[in-house]
Each structure stands twice: as structure tokens, then as C-alpha cells.
Amino acid sequence: MKTQETRNLKYRYLLWLYKTVKEEMDRIDRKFTQVEVDREIEKHISRNARLSQIGDSDKFRELQAAWKGYVDKKQADGKSLKYDGKKIKAEYYFTKTKMEAVEKIIKRMFGDKVLKEIKTAYEEEMCKRILESREH
Numbered sequence: 001m002k003t004q005e006t007r008n009l010k011y012r013y014l015l016w017l018y019k020t021v022k023e024e025m026d027r028i029d030r031k032f033t034q035v036e037v038d039r040e041i042e043k044h045i046s047r048n049a050r051l052s053q054i055g056d057s058d059k060f061r062e063l064q065a066a067w068k069g070y071v072d073k074k075q076a077d078g079k080s081l082k083y084d085g086k087k088i089k090a091e092y093y094f095t096k097t098k099m100e101a102v103e104k105i106i107k108r109m110f111g112d113k114v115l116k117e118i119k120t121a122y123e124e125e126m127c128k129r130i131l132e133s134r135e136h
Helices: 003-048 057-082 090-110 112-132
Strands: none
Touching: 003 057, 003 090, 003 112, 090 112
């Protein structure tokens, strides 16, 4: 096999590895980043709720409680995926270490610039997926 073909195969494999491992990491880590944002939303709603202006304040409180329950559940789900008590779960740590290895290999074989390009392409693809998703 020609050197360029071999290089291309390695690049594509590392690109695929980056994508799949990063998706695994994001599936867990996004719970924590989302909870952080969700808690800010929760605070804003609580601080700015003017119940005297709301026609059905009981319904508002119900919605507010449902949001809090949703965020609490998301936080608990995230913790259960990442932690085993106070220690990091073996599966999460393995995936994190694998991600570090993939990034290190990309840098060694192709350089920092290519790793940055792959990271950028991944982020762009994830944003594109979000923007193109449709409500059913």
C-alpha cells in the first residue's frame, strides 16, 4: 500500500475514533454543563416571577416545580453516569483516557493544526445537527 493511502486510512480511522469517543464523553459531560445553564434559568425564573401579573399563578408554580424536577433528575443522571460514590466510574475514566490517547496520537502523526481542524469540524457538525433537528 502506498504511503499516502496508509496515511489517509490512519487519518480517517483517527477521525472516526475522535468522533465516537468524543460523543461518548459528551453524552456524560453535557449533563453537567446543561445543569449549570438550567440552574441559571431556574434562578432567573425565581427572581423574576411576578405572580401578581400571572393569570394562573398555580399553573406557573406547577411549571416551575416541573422544571426544577427536570433539572434535579438530569443532575442525578449525570452523577450516576460519571461517579461511583465519590470516585469516578471506571467506564468514564477509561473513555476519558482513551480520548486523551486519540488526541495525542493525532498530534503526533498529523500535528496540532490537524487536531484543531478535527475538533473544529466536530463542533461544527454537532451545531449543525442541533440547528437542523426538527420537532416531531
